[in-house]
Amino acid sequence: MSMFCFQCQETAKGTGCTVQGVCGKKDDVARMQDLLIFILKGISFYAQAASEKGISDAEVNKFVYDGLFKTITNANFDKAVFVADVKKGLKLRDRMKEAAGAAVAEISDLPDCCVWTAATEAEFDIKSAMVGVLATENEDVRSLRELIIYGLKGIAAYAEHAGNLGYENPEVFEFMHRGLAATVDDSLDADKLTALVLECGKFGVEVMALLDKANTESYGNPEITSVNIGTKGKPGILISGHDLKDMQQLLEQTEGTGVDVYTHGEMLPANYYPAFKKYDHFVGNYGNSWWKQSTEFVSFNGPILFTTNCITPPKDSYKDRVYTTGAAGFPGVKHIEGLSGERDFSAIIEHAKKCDAPVEIETGEIVGGFAHAQVLALADKVVDAVKSGAIRRFFVMAGCDGRMKGRDYYTDFAKQIPEDTVILTAGCAKYRYNKLALGDIGGIPRVLDAGQCNDSYSLVVIALKLKEVFELSDINELPISYNIAWYEQKAVIVLLALLSLGVKDIHLGPTLPAFLSPGVAKVLIENFGIAGIGEVEDDIKLFMGA
Ligand code: SF4
Numbered sequence: 001m002s003m004f005c006f007q008c009q010e011t012a013k014g015t016g017c018t019v020q021g022v023c024g025k026k027d028d029v030a031r032m033q034d035l036l037i038f039i040l041k042g043i044s045f046y047a048q049a050a051s052e053k054g055i056s057d058a059e060v061n062k063f064v065y066d067g068l069f070k071t072i073t074n075a076n077f078d079k080a081v082f083v084a085d086v087k088k089g090l091k092l093r094d095r096m097k098e099a100a101g102a103a104v105a106e107i108s109d110l111p112d113c114c115v116w117t118a119a120t121e122a123e124f125d126i127k128s129a130m131v132g133v134l135a136t137e138n139e140d141v142r143s144l145r146e147l148i149i150y151g152l153k154g155i156a157a158y159a160e161h162a163g164n165l166g167y168e169n170p171e172v173f174e175f176m177h178r179g180l181a182a183t184v185d186d187s188l189d190a191d192k193l194t195a196l197v198l199e200c201g202k203f204g205v206e207v208m209a210l211l212d213k214a215n216t217e218s219y220g221n222p223e224i225t226s227v228n229i230g231t232k233g234k235p236g237i238l239i240s241g242h243d244l245k246d247m248q249q250l251l252e253q254t255e256g257t258g259v260d261v262y263t264h265g266e267m268l269p270a271n272y273y274p275a276f277k278k279y280d281h282f283v284g285n286y287g288n289s290w291w292k293q294s295t296e297f298v299s300f301n302g303p304i305l306f307t308t309n310c311i312t313p314p315k316d317s318y319k320d321r322v323y324t325t326g327a328a329g330f331p332g333v334k335h336i337e338g339l340s341g342e343r344d345f346s347a348i349i350e351h352a353k354k355c356d357a358p359v360e361i362e363t364g365e366i367v368g369g370f371a372h373a374q375v376l377a378l379a380d381k382v383v384d385a386v387k388s389g390a391i392r393r394f395f396v397m398a399g400c401d402g403r404m405k406g407r408d409y410y411t412d413f414a415k416q417i418p419e420d421t422v423i424l425t426a427g428c429a430k431y432r433y434n435k436l437a438l439g440d441i442g443g444i445p446r447v448l449d450a451g452q453c454n455d456s457y458s459l460v461v462i463a464l465k466l467k468e469v470f471e472l473s474d475i476n477e478l479p480i481s482y483n484i485a486w487y488e489q490k491a492v493i494v495l496l497a498l499l500s501l502g503v504k505d506i507h508l509g510p511t512l513p514a515f516l517s518p519g520v521a522k523v524l525i526e527n528f529g530i531a532g533i534g535e536v537e538d539d540i541k542l543f544m545g546a
């Protein structure tokens with residue numbers, strides 16, 4: 001076994017990638033990511049002790065959440081990035097040790113991640129093979145530790161986007177350090193770790209609320225919008241990923257250049273924000289969810305900018321047109337350096353000018369922009385439709401898309417649910433059903449897209465509002481069923497956030513996470529009613545209470 005990673009839904013054989021990632025991650029990259037996580041745990045151990053003295057270090061906080069984000073599935077495949085981060089991390093760990101001072105100086109049995117050190121890449125390589133997931137032997141403890149780490153990766157991603165817009169919550173950083181430090185604390189048993197998993201969900205809600213505030217205060221509340229999915233005749237830049245600050249800068253820098261901007265994948269919801277809609281050269285969305293990029297990028301013809309995941313290893317036919325920035329990276333692909341807000345995209349714009357216009361692969365429009373403010377503006381209509389029986393049930397079908405054949409389930413499910421039901425979606429899972437002609441109920445579309453995966457927060461706000469309007473005591477009494485598709489670690493924090501809000505009976509698919517040990521899966525099933533997916537018809541009957 002040259003690596004071990006089981007953090008995503010597509011992990012090899014449903015158990016773990018051991019030779020190279022199904023995602024394309026090479027074994028040496030996977031190991032170097034493990035070593036970075038190991039160093040981050042050491043930093044957080046000291047940062048937690050320092051925070052008890054009231055000390056917080058902004059550079060360290062950013063380094064830790066940035067490192068967690070880079071190790072998310074399909075974010076960064078560049079070993080050199082992780083080697084550089086390990087080197088820098090060792091220095092920051094020393095700094096936090098000093099900041100923690102006497103509180104840690106007397107501890108004689110510090111965890112290895114707090115004391116191990118080396119200077120060369122060769123030494124890093126050797127150590128990297130010893131510090132991965134399997135270093136924890138007890139499978140329930142391993143499962144819970146990894147569940148916390150994956151939840152923290154999701155939190156880190158959302159904290160980074162909010163931070164790029166100038167919004168921070170010190171309590172989120174404090175929890176990030178506490179959570180990471182807990183994963184090297186052998187005194188914590190399964191019960192204590194389970195409590196921490198739920199606390200992680202609580203901070204998932206906090207960070208999604210923070211990002212929602214950051215996005216809406218910066219760019220306005222998303223509005224109902226028809227998004228063009230065809231092409232215009234000019235050369236274009238395709239922007240993918242989740243970072244709206246990058247979106248803003250790209251639109252500003254491309255204005256008046258004769259280059260159009262299209263969104264891809266999880267950037268589609270940028271079309272719903274007033275601050276972005278005003279640009280005439282922002283012409284729509286091109287393509288579908290992340291896993292179709294290897295064919296769709298060929299026909300796009302112009303440069304593609306990845307602001308975050310999901311990257312798949314680029315084909316030679318378009319690799320020279322791919323750019324990354326922020327946490328994203330791929331070896332041999334040009335990376336736009338610089339802090340968020342100070343990025344210079346002129347090289348991409350000049351590149352675009354020399355390219356042909358995109359080839360049209362679809363025509364028409366899709367409708368989105370149903371985040372909480374927009375839905376609540378329609379609340380009377382929605383409530384009337386529920387009261388009159390015109391809408392019998394809502395299905396929250398948020399989360400991720402992926403390549404697995406079994407995900408056809410979600411398209412079939414959307415096609416087969418009764419016509420008096422509505423889908424509430426967020427995340428790239430939507431591409432399984434957002435182009436189906438599912439119609440509307442009295443003017444309310446049957447697929448309401450709230451936005452990116454983090455905008456699952458909007459779905460929670462909507463559910464809580466409905467609970468209030470209908471004067472219910474429990475969110476689970478609402479006519480809402482949760483059929484969530486997951487792939488990477490942001491979906492993990494969305495799931496934990498829903499659990500922390502008391503949502504029960506969530507169905508999770510297309511398969512349950514490999515990182516859930518039988519013991520931990522049992523706890524989730526017994527306490528929260530978590531279930532997998534079955535046959536479409538059976539599941540619909542179950543949800544509809546038939
Ligand atoms: Fe395998 Fe997923 Fe890890 Fe990639 S991220 S190595 S596919 S488990």
Ligand code: SF3
Nearest residue numbers: 310400427428453487
């Ligand atoms: Fe999709 Fe990668 Fe998760 Fe933000 S873009 S949801 S998979």
